Amino acid sequence: MISGGIVGSRSVTGFFHHSGHLVCDGVALQAIADREGTPLYVYSAATLRERFRALDDAFDGYPHALHYALKANSNLAIGQLLRGLGSCADANSIWEIDVARRMGFEPHQIVFTGVGKSPAELERAVPLGLKAINVESAGELARIEAIAQTLGRPARVAVRINPDIDAKSHPHISTGLKINKFGVPLDAARELFATLHGRPFLKLVAVHVHIGSQITSLDPLTGAARFVAAMATELAAAGMPLEYVDVGGGLGISYDESPVVDTREYVRAVVDAIRPTGLPIVLEPGRSIVGPAGVLLGRVIDLKPRNAVSEFAVIDAGMTELMRPALYNAFHRIEPVIASDDAPTQYEVVGPVCESSDVVGRDRLLRPLAIGDLLAIRDAGAYGAAMSSNYNRRPLPAEVLVDNGTWRVIRRRQSVDDMLALEQALAEAGTR
Numbered sequence: 001m002i003s004g005g006i007v008g009s010r011s012v013t014g015f016f017h018h019s020g021h022l023v024c025d026g027v028a029l030q031a032i033a034d035r036e037g038t039p040l041y042v043y044s045a046a047t048l049r050e051r052f053r054a055l056d057d058a059f060d061g062y063p064h065a066l067h068y069a070l071k072a073n074s075n076l077a078i079g080q081l082l083r084g085l086g087s088c089a090d091a092n093s094i095w096e097i098d099v100a101r102r103m104g105f106e107p108h109q110i111v112f113t114g115v116g117k118s119p120a121e122l123e124r125a126v127p128l129g130l131k132a133i134n135v136e137s138a139g140e141l142a143r144i145e146a147i148a149q150t151l152g153r154p155a156r157v158a159v160r161i162n163p164d165i166d167a168k169s170h171p172h173i174s175t176g177l178k179i180n181k182f183g184v185p186l187d188a189a190r191e192l193f194a195t196l197h198g199r200p201f202l203k204l205v206a207v208h209v210h211i212g213s214q215i216t217s218l219d220p221l222t223g224a225a226r227f228v229a230a231m232a233t234e235l236a237a238a239g240m241p242l243e244y245v246d247v248g249g250g251l252g253i254s255y256d257e258s259p260v261v262d263t264r265e266y267v268r269a270v271v272d273a274i275r276p277t278g279l280p281i282v283l284e285p286g287r288s289i290v291g292p293a294g295v296l297l298g299r300v301i302d303l304k305p306r307n308a309v310s311e312f313a314v315i316d317a318g319m320t321e322l323m324r325p326a327l328y329n330a331f332h333r334i335e336p337v338i339a340s341d342d343a344p345t346q347y348e349v350v351g352p353v354c355e356s357s358d359v360v361g362r363d364r365l366l367r368p369l370a371i372g373d374l375l376a377i378r379d380a381g382a383y384g385a386a387m388s389s390n391y392n393r394r395p396l397p398a399e400v401l402v403d404n405g406t407w408r409v410i411r412r413r414q415s416v417d418d419m420l421a422l423e424q425a426l427a428e429a430g431t432r
């Protein structure tokens with residue numbers, strides 16, 4: 001653990017400015033980057049704790065479990081930190097389950113979601129006795145049943161229903177419409193439920209919906225919760241009482257400082273919808289917990305003219321470290337780590353990758369930049385490091401966790417040896 005670079009008040013947490021320096025939980029980001037290099041992810045432990053607790057406390061005693069969606073950021077240390085706060089896990093592949101187990105999550109604390117679980121994944125998952133496998137089709141249910149029958153004990157399943165609700169989010173991260181690949185359509189789900197009485201190796205424990213991510217209005221989220229409540233009531237009346245309902249994740253965050261759904265309002269709406277069923281609620285939050293808790297730091301490596309009004313600022317972080325802008329035109333605030341009062345210049349902030357779509361931020365007004373300046377790309381904690389790649393043979397970036405005035409590397413920067421560890425060069429003689 002390293003404790004240099006403390007410049008801000010430690011009673012103020014998260015990312016804030018102190019004497020012109022952007023700091024994380026009181027530690028200067030410049031000091032961390034000078035030591036660890038860039039591109040670099042930096043996370044605030046205090047923000048992670050605050051955001052998890054805010055969601056958890058908002059239930060005001062109503063029975064619930066928060067299953068942190070590991071897909072948002074599955075760094076071991078981050079998962080462990082959240083587990084320590086009482087989080088459970090939502091895993092989207094058998095490998096996320098493996099990682100969750102190494103974080104210390106027990107099988108009964110894990111739900112297994114995901115639209116395409118391979119036979120090999122199911123062969124490994126069913127015997128674990130997870131809290132539930134969230135089933136996406138009649139075929140998948142039958143495959144789970146066959147494995148459970150071989151084991152001689154029922155598998156705990158939830159059925160993910162596609163409620164045909166528009167999340168009003170970006171089309172690439174909307175999942176609740178009929179045209180999306182996710183879940184079982186309502187009619188088909190009802191037919192499936194009707195078969196369950198005669199299937200002793202399947203134990204239906206919940207119904208599940210997840211209508212999308214980065215949802216910034218309350219209506220679709222409330223609609224999804226009401227839908228699940230109605231399904232639970234219908235199933236109870238048909239002699240299939242559930243153990244809980246799973247309302248998925250999806251709560252959006254403010255990338256551009258425009259208003260988003262308030263956490264307490266969101267939880268109140270969900271609880272109000274589910275309360276008549278008396279069932280505990282499972283949520284699968286990802287972005288809303290970890291998104292604002294991370295920044296990506298990159299350095300300016302080149303500056304060049306662009307047009308009459310703007311310049312290119314080429315930085316050493318791009319789509320290989322943070323895919324979201326290239327993938328869905330996502331907006332992230334960008335700011336120099338050391339501020340100044342100089343009149344701003346317009347920049348196209350671009351990454352170093354050989355793709356025109358590798359633009360981190362368009363038309364940004366920033367104080368005049370110089371080579372070597374450090375920029376912070378804000379709200380990059382979710383779907384940032386988790387989606388990073390080796391394209392252009394760029395090493396995966398390092399990650400740092402700041403906690404209570406000290407910081408530690410929670411993933412070291414990848415080396416070329418790490419990158420090549422799985423590859424086998426041709427024998428010298430065979431290359432002729």
Ligand SMILES: Cc1ncc(COP(=O)(O)O)c(C=O)c1O
Nearest residue numbers: 069210213249250284285286287
């Ligand atoms: C099934 C499921 N649950 C939870 C999540 C987490 O969503 P979010 O990060 O928007 O909270 C996702 C991601 O889209 C998901 O697919």
